[in-house]
Amino acid sequence: MRKIGLIGGMSWVSTESYYRRINSEVQRKLGGFTSAHMLIESVNFSDYARLQSDDDWDAAAGLMTRSAKRLEASGATAILICSNAMHKIYEQVQPEVGVPILHIxxxxxxxxxxxxxxxxxxxxxxxxxxxxxxxxxxxxxxxxxxxxxxxxxxxxxxxxxxxxxxxxxxxxxxxxxxxxxxxxxxxxxxxxxxxxxxxxxxxxxxxxxxxxxxxxxxxxxxxxxxxxxxx
CATH class of the missing domain: 3.40.50.1860 (Rossmann fold)
Structure with missing residues (x-):
């Protein structure tokens, strides 16, 4: 299996849903005790909420880029941003990493x-x-x-x-x-x-x-x- 990275915590509630869905589907398809090779970079959403309130999307993109780079350095072959709203900064983050970020x-x-x-x-x-x-x-x-x-x-x-x-x-x-x-x-x-x-x-x-x-x-x-x- 290929390893995937999740940028989560936006919110932790939905990140939990991602983790459960991905693992349950991998297990359903492969059977047995199978689970997914997965990395999770769970951010503190209060940092993003503050920047969003200040309309400082460049700073938010900087934070997310660092998260994406850490996932890539840890072996993620693709990345998911586990939030619809935070895809506003997708175009700033994707060019900064060498693996695909799957756009929601x-x-x-x-x-x-x-x-x-x-x-x-x-x-x-x-x-x-x-x-x-x-x-x-x-x-x-x-x-x-x-x-x-x-x-x-x-x-x-x-x-x-x-x-x-x-x-x-x-x-x-x-x-x-x-x-x-x-x-x-x-x-x-x-x-x-x-x-x-x-x-x-x-x-x-x-x-x-x-x-x-x-x-x-x-x-x-x-x-x-x-x-x-x-x-």
Whole structure:
């Protein structure tokens, strides 16, 4: 198996999901006591949150680049940034290392294209839903995205940063997300993209009226494909 590196801690809640998904899929495919060759660089997200609040993305990119270089030096043959929102600095980090960083939006987009999805609604943190760094990746693969709804943006961003990143699962927030998805389904939309690695805590991805593309699961599965490519 090839060794893969994860830049985690953004949040630790979703990093736990990555670790579980990657290992369970490797074990399912190879059997026995098999587990993945994996390195985890778990960062202190408070450092990134402060820089994000100050809009100092260059400093954030510097921090992440150092993490990526440590993973590469330790033998990682590819790297995952375990956060949708932090892919804002992907273009600054990838050129600084000699191994591929598997872009989460590309993994999601490729899966949607393979499934014949033509249009979708993107849900996630404010920057994922409203800025171009993520949306352009999906649009570039021929997927049309509905415009962000401002009220929805604010509430989902609040749920993520005030609840999910602290592993708080609230019934009211589950109902809110179910209502949002029900309303989205009334539009001419083929699917919903969960562009936040914690949203699956309050959204049942298997029991909705629209197909749900869970970025955490898809990204982790791309890591499994990489790990097992030479197995």
């Amino acid at each position: 939006a590309d993994c999601v987009g490729d899966k949607m294209v393979a499934d014949g999805i033509k249009n979708a609604t993107l849900l996630g943190t404010r920057n994922v839903m409203t800025e171009g760094f993520y949306r352009k990746r999906l649009v570039g693969k021929g997927i049309t995205l509905t415009p962000p709804d401002e009220d929805r943006v604010e509430e989902i961003d609040r749920i993520i940063y005030e609840e999910l990143m602290f592993s708080k699962v609230k019934r009211d927030s589950e109902r809110t997300m179910k209502t949002f998805i029900t309303n989205i389904a009334k539009q001419e939309v083929d699917a919903v993209v969960l562009g936040c690695t914690e949203l699956d805590l309050i959204i049942d991805t298997k029991a909705n009226i629209l197909p749900i593309y869970d970025s955490t699961e898809i990204h982790a599965d791309a890591a499994v494909d990489w790990i097992l490519a030479d197995a």
